[in-house]
Amino acid sequence: IKMQLLYFGIKEPEEFDNDHWSHKYRKWLDGIVFENPTAKATLESRMRFFRFVDQELRDVSTQLRRYCKTYHKKDYMLLRSIPGIGGIVACGILCELGDLRRFNSVKHLAGYVGLSPGVHQSGSNYKTLGITPRAHRLIRSYFV
Incomplete structure (x- = not known):
């Protein structure tokens, strides 16, 4: 998307010059006005795709965490208590290694x-x- 914006001479504001697509950044993208209607259609298509993938990622993450909380609650919560280990990493460790007591x-x-x-x-x-x-x-x- 950044290349498309540069092609049309649109520079991102300094506050959005990072890899994180905040809600504010997405709103800014949605509000861009193009002279060429196909440019706007292309941007809207890319944003629909981004939002779809983002929602799928959130749904799968939620399902993984729910599964681990249901079937491996004690180990999941112990792993989460370690600084730097979040829900997804804890799920990954449990899924890849299984019962840690086997070591x-x-x-x-x-x-x-x-x-x-x-x-x-x-x-x-x-x-x-x-x-x-x-x-x-x-x-x-x-x-x-």
């Missing part, structure tokens, strides 16, 4: 997720290699 220790969980460092040991030589390339990429990104 004997935090060390085993860290190894499964890929947060523990790689180690090369041969005889008396011991070398830490840094974070291991073997990982559960999605869950590692949640934890990081």
Whole structure:
């Protein structure tokens, strides 16, 4: 949309120069007047698509959180109590890892997720290699 606006010589106000599409920004987009009616139709079409995808995302997020609160309430609430873990990340952790009690220790969980460092040991030589390339990429990104 930004490219379409630039094509028609419309510059976004400074307050909207970010990646977040606030309600105020959407209202501003809806109020733009174009000389060319097809330009307005194109913008309206893109905004309908954006609003559809945004609503679908909200609906799926709500369903995921509701499912986790219903079937995994205790674990979901414990995960949510950790600073930085919101509803969607808590759902992702529960969906991807299942019952966290299956890991004997935090060390085993860290190894499964890929947060523990790689180690090369041969005889008396011991070398830490840094974070291991073997990982559960999605869950590692949640934890990081």
